[in-house]
Amino acid sequence: MSQNPAGEAAARPTPGPAVESVTPDYTAADRFASWKARWGIGRLGCRIKPGLYALGTPSAASRVFASANYRLSFDALRRNLKGLDAWLLVLDTKGINVWCAAGKGAFGTLELTRSILGTGLEKLVSHRNITLPQLGAPGVSAHRVKAYTGFSVTYGPARAEDIPEFLRLGATTPEMRGVRFGIMERLVLAPVQLVIFGKYLVPASLLLYFSGLKADAALTAGALLAGGLVLPALLPWLPGRSFSVKGALAGLAVTAVLAPFLGLDAYQLAARAPICAAAASFIAMDFTGASTYTSLSGVKKEMRAALPAQALSLLAGLAMLALKRFL
Protein backbone atom coordinates (compact mmCIF):
# COMPACT_ATOMS: atom_id res chain seq x y z
CA MET A 1 0.00 0.00 0.00
CA SER A 2 2.60 2.46 1.07
CA GLN A 3 5.25 0.93 -1.16
CA ASN A 4 6.23 2.73 -4.27
CA PRO A 5 8.26 0.15 -6.16
CA ALA A 6 8.75 2.25 -9.26
CA GLY A 7 11.15 5.13 -8.94
CA GLU A 8 11.43 4.86 -5.17
CA ALA A 9 14.50 7.06 -4.85
CA ALA A 10 13.34 9.64 -7.37
CA ALA A 11 9.93 10.16 -5.82
CA ARG A 12 11.21 10.33 -2.29
CA PRO A 13 11.87 13.73 -0.87
CA THR A 14 14.86 13.84 1.43
CA PRO A 15 13.51 13.97 4.95
CA GLY A 16 14.36 17.34 6.37
CA PRO A 17 15.78 17.85 9.82
CA ALA A 18 12.28 17.80 11.25
CA VAL A 19 11.87 14.14 10.35
CA GLU A 20 13.44 11.52 12.59
CA SER A 21 13.86 7.90 11.65
CA VAL A 22 12.43 5.10 13.68
CA THR A 23 12.59 1.30 13.41
CA PRO A 24 9.86 -1.27 13.92
CA ASP A 25 12.13 -3.34 16.19
CA TYR A 26 11.06 -3.97 19.73
CA THR A 27 14.09 -4.19 21.96
CA ALA A 28 14.65 -5.26 25.55
CA ALA A 29 14.88 -1.59 26.50
CA ASP A 30 11.45 -0.95 24.92
CA ARG A 31 10.02 -3.92 26.81
CA PHE A 32 11.39 -2.55 30.08
CA ALA A 33 9.98 0.90 29.33
CA SER A 34 6.52 -0.48 28.62
CA TRP A 35 6.61 -2.62 31.76
CA LYS A 36 7.40 0.49 33.77
CA ALA A 37 4.55 2.33 32.09
CA ARG A 38 2.09 -0.44 33.02
CA TRP A 39 3.04 -0.25 36.67
CA GLY A 40 2.91 3.51 36.66
CA ILE A 41 6.63 3.96 37.32
CA GLY A 42 8.18 7.13 35.95
CA ARG A 43 5.29 8.09 33.67
CA LEU A 44 7.24 11.06 32.42
CA GLY A 45 9.62 8.66 30.71
CA CYS A 46 6.88 7.30 28.52
CA ARG A 47 6.57 10.33 26.29
CA ILE A 48 7.70 10.31 22.70
CA LYS A 49 8.77 13.59 21.15
CA PRO A 50 5.85 14.88 19.03
CA GLY A 51 6.49 15.40 15.34
CA LEU A 52 6.91 13.49 12.12
CA TYR A 53 8.89 10.25 11.97
CA ALA A 54 10.04 8.21 8.99
CA LEU A 55 9.59 4.48 9.41
CA GLY A 56 11.85 2.69 6.94
CA THR A 57 12.32 4.76 3.78
CA PRO A 58 8.91 6.28 3.06
CA SER A 59 8.15 7.94 -0.26
CA ALA A 60 5.72 10.69 -1.23
CA ALA A 61 3.11 8.00 -1.82
CA SER A 62 3.56 6.29 1.54
CA ARG A 63 0.76 6.13 4.02
CA VAL A 64 0.70 8.49 7.01
CA PHE A 65 -0.29 7.10 10.40
CA ALA A 66 -1.09 9.31 13.36
CA SER A 67 -0.31 8.31 16.93
CA ALA A 68 -0.33 9.69 20.47
CA ASN A 69 3.00 10.54 22.05
CA TYR A 70 2.44 7.88 24.70
CA ARG A 71 5.14 5.23 24.45
CA LEU A 72 2.81 2.23 24.49
CA SER A 73 0.63 3.71 21.72
CA PHE A 74 3.62 4.61 19.57
CA ASP A 75 5.38 1.27 20.12
CA ALA A 76 2.24 -0.67 19.27
CA LEU A 77 1.94 1.25 16.01
CA ARG A 78 5.54 0.97 14.81
CA ARG A 79 5.81 -2.72 15.76
CA ASN A 80 2.78 -3.52 13.66
CA LEU A 81 4.13 -1.70 10.64
CA LYS A 82 7.11 -4.02 10.34
CA GLY A 83 8.35 -4.24 6.79
CA LEU A 84 6.44 -1.15 5.70
CA ASP A 85 7.67 2.29 4.76
CA ALA A 86 5.44 4.90 6.29
CA TRP A 87 5.22 8.33 7.87
CA LEU A 88 4.32 8.45 11.53
CA LEU A 89 2.78 11.66 12.78
CA VAL A 90 3.06 11.81 16.56
CA LEU A 91 0.62 14.25 18.13
CA ASP A 92 1.36 15.98 21.40
CA THR A 93 -1.08 14.27 23.75
CA LYS A 94 1.04 15.00 26.84
CA GLY A 95 2.11 11.40 27.12
CA ILE A 96 -1.45 10.10 27.30
CA ASN A 97 -2.71 7.15 25.27
CA VAL A 98 -4.95 7.63 22.25
CA TRP A 99 -8.23 6.69 23.89
CA CYS A 100 -7.85 8.84 27.02
CA ALA A 101 -6.39 11.72 25.05
CA ALA A 102 -9.26 11.57 22.55
CA GLY A 103 -11.73 11.67 25.43
CA LYS A 104 -10.15 14.89 26.62
CA GLY A 105 -9.69 16.32 23.15
CA ALA A 106 -5.88 16.30 23.38
CA PHE A 107 -5.84 13.76 20.58
CA GLY A 108 -8.22 15.95 18.67
CA THR A 109 -9.18 17.99 15.65
CA LEU A 110 -7.07 21.00 16.61
CA GLU A 111 -3.92 19.12 17.59
CA LEU A 112 -4.13 17.01 14.45
CA THR A 113 -4.61 20.10 12.30
CA ARG A 114 -1.75 21.89 14.04
CA SER A 115 0.45 18.86 13.61
CA ILE A 116 -0.32 18.36 9.91
CA LEU A 117 0.30 22.02 9.14
CA GLY A 118 3.28 22.37 11.50
CA THR A 119 5.27 19.44 10.15
CA GLY A 120 4.79 20.46 6.52
CA LEU A 121 3.27 17.10 5.77
CA GLU A 122 1.63 18.33 2.59
CA LYS A 123 5.09 18.94 1.08
CA LEU A 124 6.34 15.46 1.96
CA VAL A 125 3.48 13.41 0.59
CA SER A 126 1.66 13.58 -2.69
CA HIS A 127 -1.63 12.16 -1.39
CA ARG A 128 -4.04 13.78 1.08
CA ASN A 129 -4.94 11.02 3.47
CA ILE A 130 -4.05 10.23 7.04
CA THR A 131 -4.82 7.04 8.92
CA LEU A 132 -5.87 7.42 12.53
CA PRO A 133 -6.40 4.81 15.21
CA GLN A 134 -10.16 4.33 15.51
CA LEU A 135 -9.98 5.03 19.23
CA GLY A 136 -8.91 8.58 18.39
CA ALA A 137 -12.35 9.25 16.87
CA PRO A 138 -13.96 10.65 20.06
CA GLY A 139 -11.55 13.59 19.81
CA VAL A 140 -11.34 14.05 16.07
CA SER A 141 -13.93 15.40 13.73
CA ALA A 142 -12.88 13.99 10.35
CA HIS A 143 -14.90 16.46 8.28
CA ARG A 144 -13.41 19.42 10.15
CA VAL A 145 -9.84 18.16 9.71
CA LYS A 146 -10.58 17.86 6.01
CA ALA A 147 -11.90 21.40 5.90
CA TYR A 148 -8.91 22.81 7.79
CA THR A 149 -6.08 20.87 6.16
CA GLY A 150 -7.33 19.20 3.01
CA PHE A 151 -6.38 15.82 4.49
CA SER A 152 -9.10 13.23 4.72
CA VAL A 153 -9.10 10.99 7.75
CA THR A 154 -9.31 7.22 7.48
CA TYR A 155 -10.05 5.44 10.71
CA GLY A 156 -7.99 2.29 11.03
CA PRO A 157 -8.58 -0.55 13.45
CA ALA A 158 -9.01 -0.07 17.21
CA ARG A 159 -6.01 -2.27 17.94
CA ALA A 160 -2.63 -1.83 16.31
CA GLU A 161 -2.18 -5.57 15.81
CA ASP A 162 -4.98 -5.52 13.25
CA ILE A 163 -3.13 -3.00 11.08
CA PRO A 164 -1.52 -5.57 8.74
CA GLU A 165 -4.94 -7.14 8.07
CA PHE A 166 -6.53 -3.68 7.68
CA LEU A 167 -3.89 -2.75 5.10
CA ARG A 168 -4.44 -6.00 3.25
CA LEU A 169 -8.22 -5.49 3.06
CA GLY A 170 -8.07 -1.72 2.65
CA ALA A 171 -10.82 -1.24 5.24
CA THR A 172 -11.75 -2.16 8.78
CA THR A 173 -14.08 -5.06 9.51
CA PRO A 174 -16.63 -4.97 12.36
CA GLU A 175 -14.32 -7.23 14.40
CA MET A 176 -11.52 -4.69 14.13
CA ARG A 177 -13.70 -1.90 15.46
CA GLY A 178 -14.73 -3.37 18.76
CA VAL A 179 -12.64 -2.80 21.83
CA ARG A 180 -11.83 -6.26 23.04
CA PHE A 181 -12.10 -6.57 26.76
CA GLY A 182 -11.10 -10.17 27.25
CA ILE A 183 -9.36 -11.54 30.29
CA MET A 184 -5.90 -10.54 29.04
CA GLU A 185 -6.96 -6.96 28.33
CA ARG A 186 -8.49 -6.76 31.78
CA LEU A 187 -5.56 -8.29 33.63
CA VAL A 188 -3.09 -5.97 31.97
CA LEU A 189 -4.99 -3.10 33.61
CA ALA A 190 -5.04 -4.72 37.05
CA PRO A 191 -1.54 -3.57 38.15
CA VAL A 192 -2.52 0.09 37.96
CA GLN A 193 -5.56 -0.56 40.19
CA LEU A 194 -3.45 -2.57 42.63
CA VAL A 195 -0.87 0.21 42.84
CA ILE A 196 -3.49 2.94 43.38
CA PHE A 197 -5.17 1.17 46.29
CA GLY A 198 -2.15 -0.85 47.42
CA LYS A 199 -0.50 2.43 48.39
CA TYR A 200 -2.93 2.64 51.31
CA LEU A 201 -3.97 -0.95 51.91
CA VAL A 202 -0.58 -2.69 51.88
CA PRO A 203 0.84 -0.46 54.66
CA ALA A 204 -2.49 -0.80 56.51
CA SER A 205 -2.33 -4.55 56.24
CA LEU A 206 1.30 -4.65 57.47
CA LEU A 207 0.41 -2.37 60.37
CA LEU A 208 -2.43 -4.67 61.39
CA TYR A 209 -0.18 -7.70 61.02
CA PHE A 210 2.52 -6.31 63.27
CA SER A 211 -0.09 -5.16 65.76
CA GLY A 212 -1.02 -8.81 66.11
CA LEU A 213 -4.28 -8.51 64.18
CA LYS A 214 -3.38 -11.19 61.66
CA ALA A 215 -6.94 -11.92 60.59
CA ASP A 216 -7.62 -8.26 59.87
CA ALA A 217 -4.33 -7.99 57.99
CA ALA A 218 -5.35 -10.94 55.81
CA LEU A 219 -8.80 -9.48 55.17
CA THR A 220 -7.37 -6.08 54.23
CA ALA A 221 -5.10 -7.72 51.67
CA GLY A 222 -8.07 -9.88 50.66
CA ALA A 223 -10.25 -6.85 49.95
CA LEU A 224 -7.50 -5.35 47.82
CA LEU A 225 -7.19 -8.54 45.80
CA ALA A 226 -10.97 -8.95 45.53
CA GLY A 227 -11.50 -5.49 44.08
CA GLY A 228 -8.22 -5.12 42.23
CA LEU A 229 -7.62 -8.58 40.82
CA VAL A 230 -10.63 -10.90 41.24
CA LEU A 231 -12.98 -8.31 39.75
CA PRO A 232 -10.96 -7.64 36.57
CA ALA A 233 -10.33 -11.35 36.12
CA LEU A 234 -13.91 -12.52 36.67
CA LEU A 235 -15.76 -9.43 35.43
CA PRO A 236 -18.16 -11.16 33.01
CA TRP A 237 -18.97 -13.94 35.45
CA LEU A 238 -19.57 -11.99 38.63
CA PRO A 239 -23.33 -11.40 38.96
CA GLY A 240 -24.88 -7.98 38.41
CA ARG A 241 -24.19 -5.21 35.94
CA SER A 242 -22.79 -2.61 38.28
CA PHE A 243 -19.16 -2.90 39.28
CA SER A 244 -19.92 -2.15 42.92
CA VAL A 245 -22.24 -5.16 43.20
CA LYS A 246 -19.73 -7.41 41.44
CA GLY A 247 -16.99 -6.09 43.73
CA ALA A 248 -19.00 -6.56 46.91
CA LEU A 249 -19.68 -10.16 45.92
CA ALA A 250 -15.98 -10.69 45.15
CA GLY A 251 -15.20 -9.27 48.60
CA LEU A 252 -17.64 -11.66 50.27
CA ALA A 253 -16.26 -14.57 48.27
CA VAL A 254 -12.71 -13.76 49.31
CA THR A 255 -13.84 -13.46 52.94
CA ALA A 256 -15.45 -16.88 52.65
CA VAL A 257 -12.31 -18.39 51.16
CA LEU A 258 -10.13 -16.88 53.89
CA ALA A 259 -12.59 -17.69 56.72
CA PRO A 260 -11.25 -21.15 57.64
CA PHE A 261 -7.74 -19.73 58.12
CA LEU A 262 -8.68 -16.71 60.21
CA GLY A 263 -9.64 -18.40 63.47
CA LEU A 264 -12.54 -16.01 64.04
CA ASP A 265 -15.89 -16.94 65.56
CA ALA A 266 -19.10 -16.45 63.59
CA TYR A 267 -19.85 -13.04 65.09
CA GLN A 268 -16.38 -11.65 64.44
CA LEU A 269 -16.48 -12.93 60.90
CA ALA A 270 -19.96 -11.52 60.31
CA ALA A 271 -18.77 -8.12 61.49
CA ARG A 272 -15.80 -8.10 59.14
CA ALA A 273 -17.57 -9.41 56.05
CA PRO A 274 -19.51 -6.17 55.32
CA ILE A 275 -16.34 -4.11 55.81
CA CYS A 276 -14.41 -6.29 53.40
CA ALA A 277 -17.30 -6.23 50.92
CA ALA A 278 -17.56 -2.43 51.11
CA ALA A 279 -13.82 -1.98 50.53
CA ALA A 280 -13.76 -4.44 47.62
CA SER A 281 -16.85 -2.79 46.18
CA PHE A 282 -15.24 0.65 46.29
CA ILE A 283 -12.05 -0.59 44.66
CA ALA A 284 -14.07 -2.46 42.05
CA MET A 285 -16.06 0.65 41.20
CA ASP A 286 -12.83 2.33 40.27
CA PHE A 287 -12.34 -0.25 37.53
CA THR A 288 -15.17 1.43 35.60
CA GLY A 289 -12.48 3.88 34.49
CA ALA A 290 -10.27 1.15 33.09
CA SER A 291 -13.09 -0.81 31.51
CA THR A 292 -14.05 -0.24 27.94
CA TYR A 293 -17.82 -0.30 28.02
CA THR A 294 -19.01 1.95 30.85
CA SER A 295 -20.75 5.26 30.18
CA LEU A 296 -20.62 8.37 32.31
CA SER A 297 -24.41 8.34 32.75
CA GLY A 298 -24.16 4.76 33.97
CA VAL A 299 -21.29 5.42 36.35
CA LYS A 300 -23.12 8.38 37.88
CA LYS A 301 -26.21 6.27 38.37
CA GLU A 302 -24.19 3.44 39.88
CA MET A 303 -22.35 5.74 42.27
CA ARG A 304 -25.48 7.41 43.56
CA ALA A 305 -26.62 4.04 44.87
CA ALA A 306 -23.25 2.46 45.63
CA LEU A 307 -21.51 5.12 47.73
CA PRO A 308 -24.22 5.28 50.42
CA ALA A 309 -24.50 1.48 50.42
CA GLN A 310 -20.74 1.10 50.84
CA ALA A 311 -20.68 3.64 53.66
CA LEU A 312 -23.60 1.93 55.44
CA SER A 313 -22.05 -1.48 55.13
CA LEU A 314 -18.74 -0.19 56.47
CA LEU A 315 -20.48 1.48 59.41
CA ALA A 316 -22.56 -1.61 60.13
CA GLY A 317 -19.43 -3.74 60.32
CA LEU A 318 -17.60 -1.26 62.51
CA ALA A 319 -20.63 -0.94 64.78
CA MET A 320 -20.74 -4.71 65.22
CA LEU A 321 -17.05 -4.75 66.14
CA ALA A 322 -17.45 -1.87 68.58
CA LEU A 323 -20.50 -3.44 70.18
CA LYS A 324 -18.68 -6.65 71.04
CA ARG A 325 -15.66 -4.82 72.33
CA PHE A 326 -17.39 -2.37 74.63
CA LEU A 327 -20.30 -4.42 75.92
Next chain:
Amino acid sequence: MTLKYLPGVATLKLATARCTGCGMCVKVCPRAVFVIKEGKAVVTDADLCMECGACAMNCAPEAVTVTKGVGCAQAVIKGFLRGTEPDCGCGDDTSCC
Protein backbone atom coordinates in the same frame (compact mmCIF):
# COMPACT_ATOMS: atom_id res chain seq x y z
CA MET B 1 -19.21 -12.18 25.03
CA THR B 2 -20.40 -8.60 24.92
CA LEU B 3 -20.29 -6.96 28.32
CA LYS B 4 -23.19 -4.60 28.93
CA TYR B 5 -23.40 -1.87 31.52
CA LEU B 6 -26.50 -0.36 33.15
CA PRO B 7 -29.59 -0.30 30.90
CA GLY B 8 -31.60 2.74 29.89
CA VAL B 9 -29.14 5.48 30.83
CA ALA B 10 -27.25 6.36 27.63
CA THR B 11 -27.80 9.89 26.32
CA LEU B 12 -27.46 8.90 22.65
CA LYS B 13 -29.97 10.43 20.22
CA LEU B 14 -30.30 9.99 16.48
CA ALA B 15 -32.26 12.42 14.31
CA THR B 16 -32.92 10.15 11.36
CA ALA B 17 -34.24 12.99 9.20
CA ARG B 18 -30.81 14.63 9.09
CA CYS B 19 -28.88 11.41 8.46
CA THR B 20 -27.30 11.08 5.03
CA GLY B 21 -26.32 7.47 5.51
CA CYS B 22 -22.62 8.23 5.14
CA GLY B 23 -21.67 5.44 7.53
CA MET B 24 -19.10 7.33 9.58
CA CYS B 25 -20.88 6.49 12.84
CA VAL B 26 -20.65 2.79 11.99
CA LYS B 27 -16.93 3.10 11.34
CA VAL B 28 -16.04 5.00 14.51
CA CYS B 29 -18.27 3.34 17.10
CA PRO B 30 -16.30 0.91 19.27
CA ARG B 31 -19.50 -0.69 20.56
CA ALA B 32 -21.21 -1.52 17.24
CA VAL B 33 -24.23 0.57 18.17
CA PHE B 34 -25.10 1.57 14.58
CA VAL B 35 -25.97 -0.22 11.39
CA ILE B 36 -26.99 1.29 8.06
CA LYS B 37 -30.41 0.16 6.87
CA GLU B 38 -31.93 1.44 3.65
CA GLY B 39 -29.56 4.37 3.46
CA LYS B 40 -30.04 5.54 7.05
CA ALA B 41 -28.26 4.90 10.32
CA VAL B 42 -30.18 2.81 12.83
CA VAL B 43 -29.41 2.39 16.54
CA THR B 44 -29.34 -1.33 17.31
CA ASP B 45 -29.05 -1.18 21.10
CA ALA B 46 -28.46 2.12 22.91
CA ASP B 47 -27.56 0.23 26.10
CA LEU B 48 -24.29 -0.74 24.44
CA CYS B 49 -23.28 2.92 24.12
CA MET B 50 -20.43 4.07 26.35
CA GLU B 51 -20.89 7.77 25.51
CA CYS B 52 -17.44 8.16 23.98
CA GLY B 53 -18.77 10.78 21.59
CA ALA B 54 -17.02 9.45 18.47
CA CYS B 55 -20.21 9.20 16.43
CA ALA B 56 -21.36 12.75 17.18
CA MET B 57 -17.89 14.15 16.47
CA ASN B 58 -17.78 12.54 13.06
CA CYS B 59 -21.34 13.01 11.89
CA ALA B 60 -21.07 15.94 9.49
CA PRO B 61 -24.83 16.73 9.32
CA GLU B 62 -25.01 16.50 13.13
CA ALA B 63 -27.69 13.86 13.12
CA VAL B 64 -26.22 12.13 16.18
CA THR B 65 -25.93 13.73 19.58
CA VAL B 66 -24.62 12.27 22.80
CA THR B 67 -23.39 13.74 26.07
CA LYS B 68 -19.77 12.76 25.93
CA GLY B 69 -18.02 11.67 29.08
CA VAL B 70 -15.68 9.15 30.62
CA GLY B 71 -17.35 6.31 32.46
CA CYS B 72 -14.88 6.44 35.31
CA ALA B 73 -15.80 6.50 39.01
CA GLN B 74 -12.57 8.20 39.99
CA ALA B 75 -13.28 10.99 37.53
CA VAL B 76 -16.76 11.51 38.96
CA ILE B 77 -15.36 11.67 42.51
CA LYS B 78 -12.61 14.11 41.49
CA GLY B 79 -15.06 16.28 39.60
CA PHE B 80 -17.41 16.27 42.58
CA LEU B 81 -14.64 17.26 45.01
CA ARG B 82 -13.41 20.04 42.78
CA GLY B 83 -16.85 21.14 41.74
CA THR B 84 -16.00 20.61 38.09
CA GLU B 85 -17.10 18.25 35.37
CA PRO B 86 -15.93 14.65 35.82
CA ASP B 87 -12.21 14.71 35.11
CA CYS B 88 -10.19 11.54 34.97
CA GLY B 89 -7.05 13.44 35.86
CA CYS B 90 -5.07 11.67 33.18
CA GLY B 91 -4.06 15.27 32.55
CA ASP B 92 -0.59 16.55 32.68
CA ASP B 93 2.02 14.01 33.58
CA THR B 94 0.10 10.93 34.42
CA SER B 95 -2.02 8.43 32.63
CA CYS B 96 -4.83 6.75 34.48
CA CYS B 97 -6.09 4.43 31.81
